[in-house]
Amino acid sequence: MQGIDSPTLLHDARVAFHYAVQAIIAYGFRSFLTTLGIVIGISAVIAVVAIMQGLGAMVEHQLKDLGTNTITLRAYTSPSKEMLGISNTITYQEYLRLRDRFADRVQMAAKMRAFSFSADVRHKQKSIATQILGTESAYQRVVNVYPASGRYLSPGDEQRRRRVMVIGHSLIESLGLPNDAVGEFVQIKDEWFRIIGVAEKKGSIFGLDQDNYVILPLSTVSSLLGDELGIEVVFTVKNEFAVHPTIEAMSAVLRQGRKLSASEPDFFEFETAEKTRQQFSDITRSITYVAAGVVGISLLVGGVGIMNIMWSSVTERTREIGIAKALGATSRFVLAQFLFEAMLLALLGGVAGVILGYGVAAFVLLFMPVSVDVLVPAWALWAALGFSAMLGVIFGTLPALKASRFEPIEALRYE
Known part of the structure; x- marks a missing residue:
């Protein structure tokens, strides 16, 4: 069984990533519109988490001031x-x-x-x-x-x-x-x-x-x-x-x-302090469930948007794919390029969503009658960015597979 040449694989991945970045920049405004669903979904997650974490810390601090007994x-x-x-x-x-x-x-x-x-x-x-x-x-x-x-x-x-x-x-x-x-x-x-x-x-x-x-x-x-x-x-x-x-x-x-x-x-x-803590926990749980529904719909819309734009991109760049394959690009290279492109689109939406969500949380907490810190735990950041990237890969897989399976001659004939 023939082994995989790791240096070649790494080189192909870097080149595919480079081409994916160029494609996103070339279609900047369309890329921005594509990520809106993910931006809204991730910003909602970060805003809710930041507000709930901040309120939770405030409640815990003030319950300690009151005394557990x-x-x-x-x-x-x-x-x-x-x-x-x-x-x-x-x-x-x-x-x-x-x-x-x-x-x-x-x-x-x-x-x-x-x-x-x-x-x-x-x-x-x-x-x-x-x-x-x-x-x-x-x-x-x-x-x-x-x-x-x-x-x-x-x-x-x-x-x-x-x-x-x-x-x-x-x-x-x-x-x-x-x-x-x-x-x-x-x-x-x-x-x-x-x-x-x-x-x-x-x-x-x-x-x-x-x-x-x-x-x-x-x-x-x-x-x-x-x-x-x-x-x-x-x-x-x-x-x-x-x-x-x-x-x-x-x-x-x-x-x-x-x-x-x-x-x-x-x-x-x-x-009791314990009862107050439980009541706050029940409220936050209810808010989280409602927010999860809104976020789920937004992310689904964002994922479908990425899939649609990737389908359009594959169709528009059929001749480009044919030329690349005629010059020696492998199906694996084409697959990686389009997957990187979908993942980067989603990841950019995730980053923008994190920044927007933090800003929304800070703005909302300005109107609280008591000072509350904006707290975004590290797990929420990593989860938001990781989920965004995963969403891009999932919804970008089918268009990427289609692009990788083009025959060079058929692709070059495409008008």
Whole structure:
């Protein structure tokens, strides 16, 4: 069996590659139009991956800031019951039962959002809608809320239902308050409150301003402002490895307190870092599936476009192929030339798609309410370029085979 001459094979490949590049340059505009489908498909892949990776990194970072063992317990009402106007709540007595029962395992505090979500806070002629949060002095230790100036709520404030507040940093400028706002008075729902502390600036999380709020004693909120949403409970588990057992034990206490049967659903839910991470993962998975469909169609169109242009190119260059074969070009050489041409077309589309996709991702993330980095992992780049090249080879094979099988005499006779 005759062996293959490796130097000759390498030389043929280089020459075929050179001719393929010349052909692409000679038909520059047509080559550009041919790659549009691949450019769109690859740019969509890179843009989605870059945005999802950037958002994922942001979520992971902010979940670490929140703490894996910080959990919120809140009432849960099924959508079907909400449509009927039924709303579940967690009572203050249930909170006290949990606090006493699990005092050795957790640090716990109750909180209550008044007026559904926000209310107008006024100072002189300025007014702004902000979150009104009623809570206990223990809330400071649970969620690490510390005043930059002044003090936090004390047990005495709660016992005496004092009209005092800790104000979020964003409200200082919004309400035109002095930098040292301690001792100033602001108005909420025709009631006057004295500022006793200004909370440390925390910035935003998931695009939400964490400094646009006021904190009042829970007893004050309950007596003066109403309790529309009931109690929420925030707690940290002292042993981070005991998070799940603690949640299960609390669930059992809450269900037993209302004598719920095994078939009755929970009236509460626990919001954990793990649950938030899973929700984000579900969202990204759904977006990926939708994007995959769009990308698949774009790449298919791009591949068919390459096949069509290669068929046209083979037909237009029939005499050229005949001359090359008459001068000694082998079928293998012609096959390699047209395969290189198809692969290069697709690869150029892939490169352009990567650049465009990165630009699209950067442009989209400019409009995010929180800073997000554009992250394109190396695997995504290699996968995009490798898949582009493979697409060119697959869709360029049939035209290349046709070109390689021309007989020199028949090709030279072609008009």
